[in-house]
Amino acid sequence: MSTQPIPFGRSAHGKRDSQVSSSSSSVQLPRTLARPEFIEVSPTAIAAAAPELVNVPLGYIRRRLWSEAPQMMAGLSSLAPSHVPSSLPRSHLPPSLSIPLRAPLSPVTPTYPTHVLAVSSSKSSHDTQAIMVPVHSLVLAAQCARLPELRTPNAPVSHTLHLPVIPMSIPSPAAFTILRSFMYDHRLDQVLEALFPIPPSFLANLSHSGIRATMSSGQALHQLSLYLCEASGQNLQTLTTYTARVKGLWQDMVALGLFDTELWDTLDLAWDIVLGAMNLAVVMRQ
Template sequence: MFHVESRPVAHHAHSYPTSQYDAHIHSQSMPSQVAALNLPRQLQRPAFREVPKDNITAVDPNLMAVPVEYIRQGVQQRGEEFYSTASRALSSSRKQAHISHIPQSEYVRVMGATIPTHIVAVYSSGAHTDKVMLYATHALPLAVACAMLPRLPASHPQPRSDGHAQVPVVSLAVPHADAFEPLHNYILSHNAHNLLACLLNPVARSLGRGSALPSAHTLAGLLAQATLSQGDRMAALMALTRNANMLWRNACSLGVFDREFWTVLDLAWDAILGAMNLVATGRA
């Protein structure tokens, strides 16, 4: 088993920013009920760093002379292919393992010409847990998206006659293992609408699949209305902030700097804070 510990970035990227970096919601524009929660107005982005080209060429040496941005565009265009083949590669009964019994390799289902190259065994760093989540993945999208992820071991899976292929298992520690799946799904698929639906699950069915994302104002209204059936509306919205925060911490830890990812995360965060404002002031 190959172990990968995602490398930490600056301390403030792993916690809610202090006033030195970002303004908290202590302002006249926010009611006291929301300001008292001490949430940041924005989720701060870590200092940018480019993905190591060596990590990409380790996956495919033929990409040595190809600019990273061009490689990134090609990966994004194949997003549905990467996501579809990876998401169906493991049966539900094989998606968990005990942390002391993580296999060195596993078999994945071959669902097309593009075969997953690895399985990541994901667990929460700093947490005492026995549970490890297993995700079939593709090395190239990970190498292109994650600047803080060390180089993955070589993998060239070959399909067998039974429709399976053997791939190495990589142990990966992230701040919040429970929030790894939506980030991983986005890295593979580059589907902004699905990411937004995950972050704003109560209104997922109202988001549509058009080319343009809804505005934060529109989403805030939808979220506020969606909490009407909740006993504690503010608690329901706070749960969304926790989910977004966990996803944010994982992205910072892995070094995800994808522009569209951050656009969606910022949009969702603005919408949640806006919904809190509407609920706290009795306007929804």
């Protein structure tokens, strides 16, 4: 799994940064979303999450995580939903949550999560809610270069998990749920589908090579932008909401230090599509 992003200031399909109009001449959006300078994940973060993997090559760790994704997803689904609050006040977070385990929903032997992230917005200083997101610390440590160490507890697993609650502030808590799913399953189609309406035929069997091919085809980009424009009813407010959703994903990727090339190329494609849809909507309304 490649992680090295295309350098700062150039999108994956080779277009230089510029400004494009959105709903009016007074609103400007960047032509591309800049990629930060690449940094590798911290070996100490890996060691904190999984001491047995000290000095193990990162590529091997990521391949192992890929192969064990079904077990980890089974572990997440084993948590009793009624005992995992969807959100809690940021100023009243407990140090840990005790979560009963329910019978596995699949025949896969579950690997249980290690922490609950209390994800809140870094843009607000008010007493806001934090989204509660169970995670496996190694999944984040192996893919996010800008996260603090998440030391895996040694608590034995019985019928109840006792998971530490870790506060985390990022620009878009809603976008983090998209990234959390991607870090487990690496489904590019689900990333796009979570951002805005897109043709099901395009999502079927979507691959990284398909993403790259679409980005280099003006006709394909136009058709996807036209689909989104029509799906929104040519409503600029709706399209602005989709644009903010893509921007939130970009901000979180930068904040977390998530440098997966396939994900960054998918983000570039989403940005091209939504900007094209906004420009089409402006033209159609004239």
